[in-house]
Amino acid sequence: MTKSEAPYARERSIAIRAVLRASQLTSSVFDKLISASDSLTKSDKSPVTVGDFGAQAVVNSILATHFPDDPIVGEEDSSDLKTEEGKSIKEQVCRLAREALKGAATNCPGLSGQGVQKQEEEDLTEEKLLAAIDRGNHEGGAIGRMWALDPIDGTKGFLRGGQYAVCLAFIVDGVVQVGVMGCPNLPISPADPKPSGDKERDAQVDKSKLGTVYVAVRGQGAFQRTLHDETETRISMRSLSASKLSQASFCESVESGHSSHGTNARIAELLGIKNKSVRMDSQAKYASIARGDGDIYLRLPVGDGSYQEKIWDHASGLLLVEEAGGKVTDLRGQALNFGAGRTLRDNKGVVAAHWDVHGQVIEAVSKALMEEGRGSLL
Numbered sequence: 001m002t003k004s005e006a007p008y009a010r011e012r013s014i015a016i017r018a019v020l021r022a023s024q025l026t027s028s029v030f031d032k033l034i035s036a037s038d039s040l041t042k043s044d045k046s047p048v049t050v051g052d053f054g055a056q057a058v059v060n061s062i063l064a065t066h067f068p069d070d071p072i073v074g075e076e077d078s079s080d081l082k083t084e085e086g087k088s089i090k091e092q093v094c095r096l097a098r099e100a101l102k103g104a105a106t107n108c109p110g111l112s113g114q115g116v117q118k119q120e121e122e123d124l125t126e127e128k129l130l131a132a133i134d135r136g137n138h139e140g141g142a143i144g145r146m147w148a149l150d151p152i153d154g155t156k157g158f159l160r161g162g163q164y165a166v167c168l169a170f171i172v173d174g175v176v177q178v179g180v181m182g183c184p185n186l187p188i189s190p191a192d193p194k195p196s197g198d199k200e201r202d203a204q205v206d207k208s209k210l211g212t213v214y215v216a217v218r219g220q221g222a223f224q225r226t227l228h229d230e231t232e233t234r235i236s237m238r239s240l241s242a243s244k245l246s247q248a249s250f251c252e253s254v255e256s257g258h259s260s261h262g263t264n265a266r267i268a269e270l271l272g273i274k275n276k277s278v279r280m281d282s283q284a285k286y287a288s289i290a291r292g293d294g295d296i297y298l299r300l301p302v303g304d305g306s307y308q309e310k311i312w313d314h315a316s317g318l319l320l321v322e323e324a325g326g327k328v329t330d331l332r333g334q335a336l337n338f339g340a341g342r343t344l345r346d347n348k349g350v351v352a353a354h355w356d357v358h359g360q361v362i363e364a365v366s367k368a369l370m371e372e373g374r375g376s377l378l
């Protein structure tokens with residue numbers, strides 16, 4: 001079977017194109033713009049920047065051109081841009097989105113025609129770009145085609161100069177079929193240093209060695225390419241058996257408000273893991289274990305566990321890890337349900353690990369939660 005005949009070949013190509021363009025936008029925002037006046041605080045107190053809105057406008061415009069009937073579940077909406085406070089951000093978002101959509105054609109397999117470019121450039125008025133952002137308002141659900149978009153996952157990481165990811169997934173009947181993730185700050189070679197937000201240390205990082213894109217289609221494997229070169233290399237998780245579990249390394253959020261560092265540490269202890277956890281913002285954590293930099297991603301809820309994870313925070317990362325040989329479930333070991341709406345309301349927490357050890361990790365999770373008196377989460 002050639003690539004163009006493979007299932008979801010078109011969705012794959014367009015998703016890569018959209019993520020590349022949005023990643024170019026976010027990188028240029030980061031290089032040139034980011035200052036306090038380029039971000040807003042949302043009603044849930046989380047930050048949102050020119051980069052988040054711009055990347056959502058770019059991806060949604062491209063999806064609207066190629067798949068006009070497909071609904072999109074996207075994180076952002078344009079309401080904050082329509083206020084007086086949001087006016088200057090709105091202007092920057094529109095300028096950056098136009099630049100990104102008109103920019104030189106990106107290296108993207110099967111899609112270099114002038115016609116495609118022309119179509120995408122047609123709808124670039126402010127009104128149309130804001131409407132493109134709001135195409136992300138879909139409620140989600142278990143039936144039919146839809147896209148899930150996190151234009152910048154890890155906005156806090158983006159703001160501090162650490163890791164972030166542009167994440168786009170294609171979902172059919174509640175099952176993720178295609179996942180593409182752009183990680184502009186992740187080193188192409190795992191051995192190279194990655195920016196972490198520490199200004200002094202990050203000054204030593206060679207920027208030409210950063211910028212990866214991950215691509216996975218269900219049943220077709222997981223691949224890494226770079227932002228500038230379309231050559232794809234297959235990636236897979238490190239093999240890990242029960243007897244080697246104590247040598248594993250695990251990653252977790254930088255933000256202790258997003259995942260319980262204390263519970264994670266106890267789980268590691270129960271598994272005999274001595275390595276210090278690797279803290280990283282965004283779905284770059286999924287990418288990192290998928291290519292074998294680390295082995296386990298733990299995301300245990302904080303407090304009473306009432307927070308509902310969002311589908312765009314996990315859809316592309318989950319497929320990447322599954323296609324690289326891993327298993328991703330909630331803390332009870334149950335599959336994540338992407339068909340329940342905008343959130344993973346049927347699930348609590350996330351545990352991602354190699355198939356051969358996933359069951360053991362889940363046992364340790366149960367034990368740690370029982371010890372903490374949080375057995376009701378199980």
Ligand SMILES: Nc1ncnc2c1ncn2[C@@H]1O[C@H](COP(=O)(O)O)[C@@H](OP(=O)(O)O)[C@H]1O
Nearest residue numbers: 152153154155156253255257258281282307313
């Ligand atoms: N209380 C909470 N528990 C878990 N995740 C949360 C959370 N509050 C916010 N988040 C999510 O955590 C994401 C970042 O994940 P991480 O901590 O792995 O970097 C955020 O994505 P955005 O940055 O796209 O808003 C946000 O959706």
Ligand SMILES: [Mg+2]
Nearest residue numbers: 046047075155
């Ligand atoms: Mg956010």
Ligand SMILES: [Mg+2]
Nearest residue numbers: 150153154313
């Ligand atoms: Mg996110």
Ligand SMILES: [Mg+2]
Nearest residue numbers: 075150152153
């Ligand atoms: Mg986001």
